[in-house]
Amino acid sequence: MLEPGTRVGPYQVLSPLGAGGMGEVYRARDTVLGRHVALKTLPEELARHPQRLTRLKREARILASLNHPGIATLYGVEEHDGTPVLAMEVVEGETLSERLHRGPLPLKETLRIGQQVAEAVATRLTSRECCTGTSSPPTCASPETAAPRCSTSAWHARSTSTSSRPTPRIRP
Numbered sequence: 001m002l003e004p005g006t007r008v009g010p011y012q013v014l015s016p017l018g019a020g021g022m023g024e025v026y027r028a029r030d031t032v033l034g035r036h037v038a039l040k041t042l043p044e045e046l047a048r049h050p051q052r053l054t055r056l057k058r059e060a061r062i063l064a065s066l067n068h069p070g071i072a073t074l075y076g077v078e079e080h081d082g083t084p085v086l087a088m089e090v091v092e093g094e095t096l097s098e099r100l101h102r103g104p105l106p107l108k109e110t111l112r113i114g115q116q117v118a119e120a121v122a123t124r125l126t127s128r129e130c131c132t133g134t135s136s137p138p139t140c141a142s143p144e145t146a147a148p149r150c151s152t153s154a155w156h157a158r159s160t161s162t163s164s165r166p167t168p169r170i171r172p
Helices: 050-065 096-101 107-125
Strands: 011-019 024-030 035-041 074-080 083-089 139-141 149-151
Touching (some): 011 035, 050 074, 050 083
Antiparallel strands (some): 011 024, 024 035, 035 083, 139 149
C-alpha cells in the first residue's frame, strides 16, 4: 500500500482511490506538471508474482498504444520498491453504482452511455495486443463535460470499494 506523502518518481501520493483483486489505485500530484494523476499498482501480495507483474506491464503497453477520447491516457510507468506503477489520467465522476442508487436510468441515458462505452471498448478490441485475450475489461469514467473515459485497467480500478465488480463512472 502506498501511504499519503510517498513519492513515486515525480508523483506524490495524496490518497487511495480504490482497490480490488488486481490493483490498488491512488490519487497523486504530478510535482513537475502540477496536475492530479491516478497511480495504479499491484497489491503487495500480488507484486511478488511474476505473472501478475507481466500482466501489469502488458496493461501499460496496451494503454500506451490506444488513442481515443473515451480511454484514459497513460502518462508513464514508474517503479516503486521494484513494482511497476502506472501513472494515468484521473477522471472524476459519479460511479454507475452511485447513479443507480438515485433511481433507474432513462432509456436515452442508458443508450448514450452504452454507445460511448462500446466505442471505447471497440477501439481497445481492435488494438493488436488486446486481441490476444490477455488483458482485463475496461474501467469507465467521465468528467461532467466529457464522454465516459475507459482505462484498460481491471473493472475495479476506479472503484471506491474493495469489490471486484465493475464500477464505471458516468457523466451526471
